[in-house]
Amino acid sequence: xxxxxxxxxxxxxxxxxxxxxxxxxxxxxxxxxxxxxxxxxxxxxxxxxxxxxxxxxxxxxxxxxxxxxxxxxxxxxxxxxxxxxxxxxxxxxxxxxxxxxxxxxxxxxxxxxxxxxxxxxxxxxxxxxxxxxxxxxxxxxxxxxxxxxxxxxxxxxxxxxxxxxxxxxxxxxxxxxxxxxxxxxxxxxxxxxxxxxxxxxxxxxxxxxxxxxxxxxxxxxxxxxxxxxxxxxxxxxxxxxxxxxxxxxxxxx
Amino acid sequence: xxxxxxxxxxxxxxxxxxxxxxxxxxxxxxxxxxxxxxxxxxxxxxxxxxxxxxxxxxxxxxxxxxxxxxxxxxxxxxxxxxxxxxxxxxxxxxxxxxxxxxxxxxxxxxxxxxxxxxxxxxxxxxxxxxxxxxxxxxxxxxxxxxxxxxxxxxxxxxxxxxxxxxxxxxxxxxxxxxxxxxxxxxxxxxxxxxxxxxxxxxxxxxxxxxxxxxxxxxxxxxxxxxxxxxxxxxxxxxxxxxxxxxxxxxxxxxxxxxxxxxxxxxxxxxxxx
Numbered sequence: 411x412x413x414x415x416x417x418x419x420x421x422x423x424x425x426x427x428x429x430x431x432x433x434x435x436x437x438x439x440x441x442x443x444x445x446x447x448x449x450x451x452x453x454x455x456x457x458x459x460x461x462x463x464x465x466x467x468x469x470x471x472x473x474x475x476x477x478x479x480x481x482x483x484x485x486x487x488x489x490x491x492x493x494x495x496x497x498x499x500x501x502x503x504x505x506x507x508x509x510x511x512x513x514x515x516x517x518x519x520x521x522x523x524x525x526x527x528x529x530x531x532x533x534x535x536x537x538x539x540x541x542x543x544x545x546x547x548x549x550x551x552x553x554x555x556x557x558x559x560x561x562x563x564x565x566x567x568x569x570x571x572x573x574x575x576x577x578x579x580x581x582x583x584x585x586x587x588x589x590x591x592x593x594x595x596x597x598x599x600x601x602x603x604x605x606x607x608x609x610x611x612x613x614x615x616x617x618x619x620x621x622x623x624x625x626x627x628x629x630x631x632x633x634x635x636x637x638x639x640x641x642x643x644x645x646x647x648x649x650x651x652x653x654x655x656x657x658x659x660x661x662x663x
Numbered sequence: 664x665x666x667x668x669x670x671x672x673x674x675x676x677x678x679x680x681x682x683x684x685x686x687x688x689x690x691x692x693x694x695x696x697x698x699x700x701x702x703x704x705x706x707x708x709x710x711x712x713x714x715x716x717x718x719x720x721x722x723x724x725x726x727x728x729x730x731x732x733x734x735x736x737x738x739x740x741x742x743x744x745x746x747x748x749x750x751x752x753x754x755x756x757x758x759x760x761x762x763x764x765x766x767x768x769x770x771x772x773x774x775x776x777x778x779x780x781x782x783x784x785x786x787x788x789x790x791x792x793x794x795x796x797x798x799x800x801x802x803x804x805x806x807x808x809x810x811x812x813x814x815x816x817x818x819x820x821x822x823x824x825x826x827x828x829x830x831x832x833x834x835x836x837x838x839x840x841x842x843x844x845x846x847x848x849x850x851x852x853x854x855x856x857x858x859x860x861x862x863x864x865x866x867x868x869x870x871x872x873x874x875x876x877x878x879x880x881x882x883x884x885x886x887x888x889x890x891x892x893x894x895x896x897x898x899x900x901x902x903x904x905x906x907x908x909x910x911x912x913x914x915x916x917x918x919x920x921x922x923x924x925x926x927x928x929x930x931x932x933x934x935x936x
Binding site for chain 2: 457460462482485486488490492496497498500501502503507508511512515516519520521559562566
């Protein structure tokens with residue numbers, strides 16, 4: 411049994427099928443990127459893995475837990491980093507508030523930021539290269555916001571990170587910085603990485619596992635084996651050649 | 664606001680009620696603003712009006728002895744939850760709010776009509792919820808507001824961090840194990856309770872205006888101690904509004920409305936400059 415196991419998972423929003431008969435298995439340690447066109451069901455896949463959505467068909471097991479039934483246990487082992495654009499930047503939140511809530515979420519209310527929580531927040535921020543917990547989240551750059559969200563995930567000491575489009579809306583250098591950070595977390599701390607992206611980053615010395623998804627899994631394996639024109643044509647209808655952005659990450663920002 | 668020369672104990676009671684109203688508003692206004700839920704306040708106040716008129720109808724016409732504040736509170740709670748469920752399952756939040764406000768308004772119009780046909784005094788009783796009571800505060804008014812304050816303020820402080828976080832990143836909050844639905848419903852319940860109590864003294868219209876402004880002032884002008892700023896501005900607006908109403912010989916809701924309008928203009932000017 412793999413660390414992550416999906417078998418025949420299907421999910422639809424009303425009449426619109428988001429995922430159909432998705433099956434794959436990943437053994438730890440893994441650094442896996444799910445790639446696919448817009449509307450391929452990539453974010454839905456992450457939400458199913460977190461237990462935020464329940465599969466209408468099939469089975470999802472993560473670290474031995476049946477996700478739909480034991481979502482709370484699974485969430486304690488996973489750090490989730492949503493798309494930055496899904497966050498409401500108009501809400502006045504300091505960096506410390508953003509990260510501390512993850513440290514406090516396992517406690518019952520009132521969730522008071524103690525000295526110990528502040529220390530953990532500082533440590534998590536240091537890990538991602540940030541040092542000002544009093545800064546306002548809304549005033550940070552895109553890359554810094556992404557780092558804060560990664561710090562928030564790390565403060566719960568997860569075994570796995572699930573990231574939704576961590577490179578989107580970032581310039582090339584920033585994408586490399588985030589990719590490098592994720593690679594270091596994987597290499598030095600043994601954290602499994604499962605991310606959804608439109609492109610692979612060329613900036614890390616690691617060939618990730620790639621899942622090619624467009625409602626169903628078209629290919630899974632090492633990046634060099636999966637990202638062939640034949641596979642991409644099946645997953646991306648209308649594609650005639652491999653765009654540079656797939657590897658170089660230039661389709662955003 | 665009636666006679667400018669009032670016995671001192673009545674005057675004291677009025678201003679104590681005004682201060683208590685201000686504190687109650689301060690407790691709920693900031694969470695409404697920082698969670699960007701002020702449109703829910705629109706749902707709540709419309710629902711309170713519908714619930715109040717339904718309550719008066721039940722009492723006056725059908726003879727069902729049900730306290731009007733209870734029907735107002737329940738209607739606000741039910742329709743707030745309806746907005747939450749609609750926006751979770753079917754529509755966007757603004758469409759859900761528009762639909763539920765339309766439903767609340769329909770209830771208001773239909774039962775106002777039926778009330779006007781059946782009872783000559785019923786509609787004037789219901790009008791209290793639109794414009795608020797006259798200047799005369801009773802010990803019962805003060806007790807009611809203080810009870811609402813004792814229930815609402817501590818719980819609102821307890822959950823405001825989570826409410827803000829859910830507005831900031833709902834999926835993230837849920838992924839952390841925070842029960843977002845429970846928190847939102849608790850928030851609506853406390854908001855509905857506070858708004859229905861306030862509507863009895865200052866009316867639905869002034870309640871709606873006043874729910875937005877103290878929180879907005881706190882967020883706009885203060886970096887820290889936002890709750891203190893919200894309490895201070897709400898209490899100032901409420902006390903000032905009562906005083907202005909006394910001077911101008913209008914209902915308290917009128918005085919509060921005028922001061923609130925001045926506060927809004929002040930915020931716009933401050934923003935532009």
